Amino acid sequence: MGEPTGAKDLEFKWGKKRGIGGVKKDVQFYESFTFDGDEYCLYDCVLVADPSEPDSDELFIGMIIKIWEKCNKRAKTPRHVKLLWFYKPSEISPDILEGVPDILANELFLASGEGLGVANISQLDKRNPQPTDEEIKSANFVFRRAFDVGTCKVVDTIDDKVAGVDVQFIFNRADSKKEATALQKVEARINGNLDSLKPNGLLACGSVRTAEDKPIESSDCRENSCGRKEGKEKGHNQLATEKPTLAEERSNKDSGVQEGTGHNKHDSREASGSGGNHCDGKAQESEVKKQFTKQKAMPAEERYSNSCEASGSRVNHSNSKKAQVDDVKKQLTKQKSLPAEERLSKESNGLDDRPQKKQKLDGSVTVPNGRNTNILQKISSDGKRDLECFKRPKDRVPGDEVSHEKPSFAKKNRDLGVSVSEGKDAKTATEKGLSKKPSFDGKLLKRAEDKMLADDYEKNYQVIEVRPKPEAPWEESVREAEKEEKLVLLQNLDPTYTSDEVQDIVYSALNEQCTARMIERTSYTISHIGQALVIFNSREAAERAIVRLDEGCLLLSNGRPLVAAFAKINPPGKPPLFCGHIKPHKPQRDTMATSRCSQPNTLEFEMAMEWCLHRTRSDHTLETVLKTETSRTVHYYIRRKNTSSSQTVTEEILLSNPPALARNIPAYAASGLNRTTLLYIV
Amino acid sequence: MKIWSLNNIAASLIFIMNSADAEYAAFEEKVRRTIFIDNLSPLVTEAVMKKAFDQFGNVTNVRFIMNYTEPNYVPRSALVELENADQVVRILLEIENYPFMISGMPRPVRARAAEAVMFDDRPRKPGRSIHFCWLDQQDPDFKIAKKLKLLTRVHAEEASYMLKRQIAEEEKLAAQQEENLKTNYKKYELIDGIVADGTFDRLARCYNMRPNITDYRLPTSDIRVISYVDYGYSRSTGNGAKVKKLYLASWEG
Secondary structure, eight states: OOOOOOSTTOOEEEOOEEEEESTTSOEEEESEEEETTEEEETTOEEEEEOTTOTTOOOEEEEEEEEEEEEOOTTOSSOEEEEEEEEEOGGGSOHHHHTTOOOOOTTEEEEEESSSTTSEEEEEOOTTSOOOOEEOOOOBOOEEEEEEETTTTEEESSOOSEETTEEHHHHSOOGGGGGSSOHHHHHHHHHHHHHHHHHHHHHHHHHHHHHHHHHHHHHHOHHHHHHHHHHHHHHHHHHHHHOHHHHHHHHHHHHHHHHHHSOHHHHHHHHHHHHHHHHHHHHHHHHHHHHHHHHHHHSOTTTHHHHHTTOOHHHHHHOTTTGGGHHHHHHHHHHHHHSOHHHHHHHHOOTTOOOSSOOOEEEOOOEEOOTTOOEEOOEEEOOOEEOOOBOOOOGGGSTTOOTTTTTHHHHTOBTTTTBOOOSSSSOOOOOSSOOOOOOOOSGGGGSOHHHHHHHHHHHHHHSOOOOOOOOOOOHHHHHHHHHHTTOEEEEEEEOTTOOHHHHHHHIIIIIOOOEEEEEOOOOTTSOTTSEEEEEEESSHHHHHHHHHHHHHSOEEETTSOBOEEEEOOOOOSSOOOOOTTBOOOSSOOOGGGTOOEEOOTTSHHHHHHHHHHHHHHHHHHHHHHHHHHHHHHHHHHHHHHHHHSOOSSHHHHHHHHSHIIIIIIOHHHHHHHHHHHHHHHHO | OHHHHHHHHHHHHHHHHHHHHHHHHHHHHHHHTEEEEEEEOTTOOHHHHHHHHHTTSOEEEEEEEOOSSSOTTSOEEEEEEESOHHHHHHHHHHHHHSOEESSSSBOOOEEEEOOGGGOTTOOOOTTOOOOEEEOOTTSHHHHHHHHHHHHHHHHHHHHHHHHHHHHHHHHHHHHHHHHHHHHHHHHHHHHHHHHHTTHHHHHHHHTTEEEEEEOOOOSSOSEEEEEEEEEEEOGGGTSOOOEEEEEEEEEOO
16 A cells, blocks of 8 residues: 655655764754654654565564764765564564463563674665655564574563663653653553553463454455554544443453463562553543544544554453444445545554654563563554665564464455554554654643653552662752751861761750761861861751850860851852953953863963962962961960879860769870870971 | 572672672772872863873872851862872872972962872771760769860861961962062163163173073063073173072063
């Protein structure tokens, strides 16, 4: 049903820039690009045809993990994307799959490990597209295991990084929701939740389904797919009318599934299932809303596309598939007469009810449950023109048997452009081409609170790692505390104390909780006075501490009494101009910013020497002042010494309060003695 | 059984001590690898610092010391962490010998080896215990302690006064230098003028001298050493090769 379009006039546009890389900084990375009206973003899943086998109907599933353009003008094919492959079971040799438990027909294996076949780079050459119009039937896939191309094994665990990409991007992108495209993410999120139901539904109805499929399949798989469609529509109607029932039903199904599935998967399924359950009520609402809006605006035929939005599980709920085969057929005819695009949109599913060609990768729900990571991912693709041909190294994958299970492809219904890829449920539709885009069409209507709620629910039922509470940057807390008048400057601390130790001192001596940080020594701080900024819990606590320290005397190990006062800190903002750097008469070139040693035969050097001289002088002054200060301190001690008979300054203090110190804190004598002696004998 | 559990406790204690020791040792090693840079302009950014010190060694981390309590006109300082302690020694020597300027001239930065107290996140020194006591009001030390507290405040005041004076002096020096530079610039323009209009050559012929003018500039300097004039007395005067060198510089504006 191809509707070839001239290769030349295919629209191509880059999306958001990402960064520059490459050895010569000549590679520009992008976050997305638009090709022939469809937007492709990073981590989107795409269907790719093999250009070396143009006749083959087989499409490969890959995820875009990098998009870049070589700025080098001479490069023949400047535009590239890098794809990370997913393997269908049919692409992996049966020998390897032997012993792998319960492979779902629509399961995908994430390529991993080292070697050929993990990822490929394809040219994004607009001169080279194979513009076969195709209708891609929505296909639901699940992936939860990886296929290691190096060792040719199916592994249950997925490494943290695959082909240099953090798996977080491959799984659902839960943590990207903060980004600006919040609405879009909301969608992705909710989609994800709905999608997570799908595998459950699939499993639950697996047997039923197969039974149903058989007769249909043998005659014409079109029926089946149409049945689906019809079912979807039904589901949709149901949705509009009996929302609550549906939700209920679905949850029932879910639990049924849970019971029926193996133990190892139970946990994660449950998590995702329940997570999904709780949000789909919400999601439905908004969906329904959306659909209504859409429907009003759309011509009658296009309504079909709307109705297709149901997710897999919903499809399964509509049990009328068989009964409506006739109707379906009618529809089919109708469909045929529709322009390709509309038909495509009809095929769309997973909330992507936009009539335009769009292909979509819905977010999936990941339950990082130890090793038992269960990733449910759905790739829903809309009709799409062939973007380009991606090359896939399938031939090189050892043990790869392309022909395996190929018959299912042979059954492809060309009229519909739908193929039943393997038996059951997963229909990969495909002609050669593929594409996709995260959908956020009508769903922008979705309100933010939907997302919040969905999020919360999801969190409540998922296993989530405990992370340390994020700490506000010190500067912020300090400014905040100053405003609330609970910031205190402690002086006379031993400069070697650590922030933790200061906190401990405040806790032990003043019985207050606080956050403290030592002020670092610089050339401008008084070297013998250790200072710390302390944030108390409240203004009252701060006041209490200051009064206590002011009226009483808290003697620390260094023999100095602690001094406290409310701290005044510098207002934020630009510091005044720095003196000593001469303003250029004209805006300077880069030389201004370069840093270097000046050479002895320049005026600059002489001026620098003047600064050095000045610096030495002021250092000397500071030293002198410190010396006087210290001697004054010592003077106090000495006077004290003269009035008593003890021999050293510090002993003096210790002896003056012998019972408390000697008895209760014996170590005080030793540490206090050494420290003070050291300090004041200087 | 008891012995066992004791052993276990001892083992875990040793383990805890060891890990604290190890942490502190790692910190001390980091301090040795770090250089303290002072007299920085507020315009300096982390990237500038990195670039500046990458000339000497491999910078692994740069962090500016925030100034909360000192007046905000004091120059900034930063800690530059390098790959190893050898690089620190080399940089200190280099900066000692040649004034090193970052993001402006002619005021050079100052470099010193970092100390542990310059890190606000320094770990606890293992094995140290801190003691305190509240002094009794009747205690004769109480008065002394009071005075010491007062003295602390006095010292802080004195220090800030000192700082103010120091900054004022710096400003004076900066103003003076700018003035000098302007004068120099004028001087250069004058000389450039007479060279350009031929007066210089005429005079040289008149006094029978052979001037040698080279115009060159230092590759990285903001100040262009414009002319290097060599007044060589001619042999005819019989005074031998008496050479006078004149350094001229101009702020390139």
